[in-house]
Amino acid sequence: MAELSYRDAVIRGISQEMERDQDVVFLGEDVAKAGGVFKATVGLYDKFGPLRVRDTPISEQAILGAAMGAAMTGLKPIAEIMFSDFIAVCFDYIANEFPKSRYMTNGQTKCPLVVRTGNGAGSRFGAQHSQSVENWCMMIPGLKVVAPSSPRDVIGLLAASVRDPDPVIFLEHKSLYSIKGEVPDGEIVDTLGTAKILRPGKDATILALAMMVPRALASAEKLATEHGIECEVIDVRSLVPLDTQTILGSVARTNRLFTVEENPRLCGWGAEIVSIVADEAFYDLDGPPVRITTPHCPLPASDLLEDAMLPNVDRIVDRIRRTMGA
Amino acid sequence: MRMQARTETDLINDDIGETKRLELYKTQLVIRDAEQRAHDLFLQNLVKGTSHLSLGQEGVAAGFACAMKHGDLSFCTYRGHAHTLARGVPVEKVLGELMGRDNGLMRGKGGSMHLTSELHGVMGSYAIIGAHLPIACGAAWRAQYKGQKDVSVCFFGDGTTNIGAFHEALNFAVIWNLPVVFVCENNLYMEYTPISDVTAVQNPAGDRASAYGLPKIVIDGNDADVVYREALKAYDRARSGGGPSLIECLTYRHSGHSRADPAKYRPEGELERWKQRDPIKIYRERLAQFGISEKAISDIDAHVKREVDEATEKCKAAPPTSLDILTTDVYADGGYAWRN
Known part of the structure; x- marks a missing residue:
C-alpha cells in the first residue's frame, strides 16, 4: 500500500x-x-x-x-x-x-x-x-x-x-x-460498469461522479452530523456500461434519490438515471428524485463566479435537507 | 494527355505485361458493369437510399488495386463501390448490400456508403469527408510499429482537400514517415460545385503537396496503365521506408454526384468530351495496341456481363436481412447492452 x-x-x-x-x-x-x-x-x-x-x-x-x-x-x-x-x-x-x-x-x-x-x-x-x-x-x-x-x-x-x-x-x-x-501494490485491474458504494446510509442515496464524489461525501458527513440524515454515497464511476443494479438496490433501501452532477443541467447523466428509477423503482420512492447540477450556463473564469456555478457542499446539503424536510 | 503510339520496342519492353493488363481491363469492366447495374436497380426501386457511382472513374480504382499486394489496405469514401470491387469483393456481395439483402457484404447494416470487407483488405468506406485519412495514417503507423510491410491506401475526392482532416493527416503522415498513399480522385466537382470555384489552387491535391514537403504528382486517372505505374512507385516508396505519397488523379464522373443529382450544372459538351477519354474505351484500344485479340477482349466482356447478371439474380432472390441482427454488434460482446 x-x-x-x-x-x-x-x-x-x-x-x-x-x-x-x-x-x-x-x-x-x-x-x-x-x-x-x-x-x-x-x-x-x-x-x-x-x-x-x-x-x-x-x-x-x-x-x-x-x-x-x-x-x-x-x-x-x-x-x-x-x-x-x-x-x-x-x-x-x-x-x-x-x-x-x-x-x-x-x-x-x-x-x-x-x-x-x-x-x-x-x-x-x-x-x-x-x-x-x-x-x-x-x-x-x-x-x-x-x-x-x-x-x-x-x-x-x-x-x-x-x-x-x-x-x-x-x-x-x-x-x-x-x-x-x-x-495497493502490484497490478490493479478493475471492472467497467461497476458503481461503488463509498458510504452506506439509510435515509437517501446520493449519486456522484468524479469531482462531485468528494463533495458528495463531505455533504453526507455534514448531513449526518448536523441534521441526522444518513446518506448513502455512490460513485457511479462508469456511465456506460451503467451499473443500474447497484443504484436501484440503494434506492430500494433509502427510498430517496439525489444526483450531484458537474455538467450543465440539460440531458445530464442524472436525468437518464432518474428516468430509469422512475420507470423501474417508482414505488420505492418516498419523494421526487432531485438533480443537483450546474445551471444551464457556460462556465465563467473568475474563481468567485466558477465556484458559485458548480454544485458545492453548502448547496448539496441545503437541497437535500430541504427536500428531506429536516 | 493524348495516347502515344506504341512502337515495337514498347511491345518488347512492356513493363506491365499481358496478364496484368487483362486484370486491369477486367477490373475496370467489373466496376463499370456493376455500377451501371446499381443504377438500373435504383430505377427499379430495388436499391433504396443513396448511391455514389464511379462510372468514368474506373481507371483509378483498377490501377491502384491491381498494383496492391495481398494484405495491403484500402480506405474508401462513400463513393467506394469501385474500390471495394477492385479488391475482389464479389459483385453479389456489393449489390446485395445496396439492396438490403441478407447476402449483402454487411447484411444491410452499412449500405452503399460503408462497404467494408476486411477479408479483402477493404478497411471501410467512410461517409464523413476526410475522416479516413487520419484512420489510414493509424493503420500505417501499426505497420511501421510492428515492422509489417503492408501499405495503407486512402482514396478520396477533390472536395476532401478543403477539409481540415486532409491537412492534419498529410502533416501527420510526413512527420511520422508513414507507409500511406493518399489518392485524390479529382473528378472536377465537389458534389454539385466545380472544385475550381472553391479552391485556392488549380490542382486541389497536387498544389498542396509542397506544403507538406511532398512532390506534386498529378496524373491521368483515366489511363489505368499510368495509374498502375504510379501506384507501384508509391507502394515501393512506402514499403521501403520512404514515407507517404500524395497522388492526384484527373478523372471525371459520368453520372451526377449521387442518385438524386442529374448533373445539370455541367457545361454543354463537357461530358461528351470526357466520354471520348472514357477509361474503358482507352483500355480497349490499349489492349488492341498490345496485340491482344478481339476474341480475348470479348470473352472478358461476356464473362463480366454474366457475373453481374448472375449476381443480380441471386440478390433479387435473396431474402431481406433478418431482424435478428437489428441490435447485434454494437459492442464487442455482440450486443447493445449499456447497463445491467
Missing part, C-alpha cells in the same frame, strides 16, 4: 498496461518529452521510448483518427486529448467513427482504444477549458464512458479500459490530479 496522487496514478496505470502488452501505444500533444501539460505522463517517454510514446502536432482529428486506424489493425492505442473541451474539434471520431464501425460492418471491424482527456472545472480556465463533457459521449451507442474519482480507481479503471475490446472515453478530472489516496 502506498499513497499516490491521482496524477501519478495515471502514470502508473499507463505504465502498468504498457509493460504488460507491447501493443499498447500512447500518443498525444506534449505527452512524451514534456510529460503532459498536467504532468500526468511524466517518465513514460523515457521508460517506453519514442516508438511507443509519441508527441503529435496540435491535430486532434489526426490523433483520434490515427488511434482508430491503429486499433482496427492490431494495436491498443491510448490517445490523449489535452482538454476534454477539444473533443468538439474531433467529435466525428467520437460520434461517427469509433462507435459505429463495428455495427455498420456487421461485426467485421474492432476498435479497442482509450481516449484519455482532462475533464471538468475548478482550474479557472473559463468556458472552453473547463467543461464536463461526459454527456457528449454517454449518448452515443457503441462507446463506453468512464470517470474515476480516486487514484486507485484511476489505475484499475484505466487498466480495464485498455483491456476492453470497445472504444472507451476515459475522463480524468483536472481538479483531482493533485488529490492523494491509498493504492
Whole structure:
C-alpha cells in the first residue's frame, strides 16, 4: 500500500498496461518529452521510448483518427486529448467513427482504444477549458464512458479500459490530479460498469461522479452530523456500461434519490438515471428524485463566479435537507 | 494527355505485361458493369437510399488495386463501390448490400456508403469527408510499429482537400514517415460545385503537396496503365521506408454526384468530351495496341456481363436481412447492452 496522487496514478496505470502488452501505444500533444501539460505522463517517454510514446502536432482529428486506424489493425492505442473541451474539434471520431464501425460492418471491424482527456472545472480556465463533457459521449451507442474519482480507481479503471475490446472515453478530472489516496501494490485491474458504494446510509442515496464524489461525501458527513440524515454515497464511476443494479438496490433501501452532477443541467447523466428509477423503482420512492447540477450556463473564469456555478457542499446539503424536510 | 503510339520496342519492353493488363481491363469492366447495374436497380426501386457511382472513374480504382499486394489496405469514401470491387469483393456481395439483402457484404447494416470487407483488405468506406485519412495514417503507423510491410491506401475526392482532416493527416503522415498513399480522385466537382470555384489552387491535391514537403504528382486517372505505374512507385516508396505519397488523379464522373443529382450544372459538351477519354474505351484500344485479340477482349466482356447478371439474380432472390441482427454488434460482446 502506498499513497499516490491521482496524477501519478495515471502514470502508473499507463505504465502498468504498457509493460504488460507491447501493443499498447500512447500518443498525444506534449505527452512524451514534456510529460503532459498536467504532468500526468511524466517518465513514460523515457521508460517506453519514442516508438511507443509519441508527441503529435496540435491535430486532434489526426490523433483520434490515427488511434482508430491503429486499433482496427492490431494495436491498443491510448490517445490523449489535452482538454476534454477539444473533443468538439474531433467529435466525428467520437460520434461517427469509433462507435459505429463495428455495427455498420456487421461485426467485421474492432476498435479497442482509450481516449484519455482532462475533464471538468475548478482550474479557472473559463468556458472552453473547463467543461464536463461526459454527456457528449454517454449518448452515443457503441462507446463506453468512464470517470474515476480516486487514484486507485484511476489505475484499475484505466487498466480495464485498455483491456476492453470497445472504444472507451476515459475522463480524468483536472481538479483531482493533485488529490492523494491509498493504492495497493502490484497490478490493479478493475471492472467497467461497476458503481461503488463509498458510504452506506439509510435515509437517501446520493449519486456522484468524479469531482462531485468528494463533495458528495463531505455533504453526507455534514448531513449526518448536523441534521441526522444518513446518506448513502455512490460513485457511479462508469456511465456506460451503467451499473443500474447497484443504484436501484440503494434506492430500494433509502427510498430517496439525489444526483450531484458537474455538467450543465440539460440531458445530464442524472436525468437518464432518474428516468430509469422512475420507470423501474417508482414505488420505492418516498419523494421526487432531485438533480443537483450546474445551471444551464457556460462556465465563467473568475474563481468567485466558477465556484458559485458548480454544485458545492453548502448547496448539496441545503437541497437535500430541504427536500428531506429536516 | 493524348495516347502515344506504341512502337515495337514498347511491345518488347512492356513493363506491365499481358496478364496484368487483362486484370486491369477486367477490373475496370467489373466496376463499370456493376455500377451501371446499381443504377438500373435504383430505377427499379430495388436499391433504396443513396448511391455514389464511379462510372468514368474506373481507371483509378483498377490501377491502384491491381498494383496492391495481398494484405495491403484500402480506405474508401462513400463513393467506394469501385474500390471495394477492385479488391475482389464479389459483385453479389456489393449489390446485395445496396439492396438490403441478407447476402449483402454487411447484411444491410452499412449500405452503399460503408462497404467494408476486411477479408479483402477493404478497411471501410467512410461517409464523413476526410475522416479516413487520419484512420489510414493509424493503420500505417501499426505497420511501421510492428515492422509489417503492408501499405495503407486512402482514396478520396477533390472536395476532401478543403477539409481540415486532409491537412492534419498529410502533416501527420510526413512527420511520422508513414507507409500511406493518399489518392485524390479529382473528378472536377465537389458534389454539385466545380472544385475550381472553391479552391485556392488549380490542382486541389497536387498544389498542396509542397506544403507538406511532398512532390506534386498529378496524373491521368483515366489511363489505368499510368495509374498502375504510379501506384507501384508509391507502394515501393512506402514499403521501403520512404514515407507517404500524395497522388492526384484527373478523372471525371459520368453520372451526377449521387442518385438524386442529374448533373445539370455541367457545361454543354463537357461530358461528351470526357466520354471520348472514357477509361474503358482507352483500355480497349490499349489492349488492341498490345496485340491482344478481339476474341480475348470479348470473352472478358461476356464473362463480366454474366457475373453481374448472375449476381443480380441471386440478390433479387435473396431474402431481406433478418431482424435478428437489428441490435447485434454494437459492442464487442455482440450486443447493445449499456447497463445491467
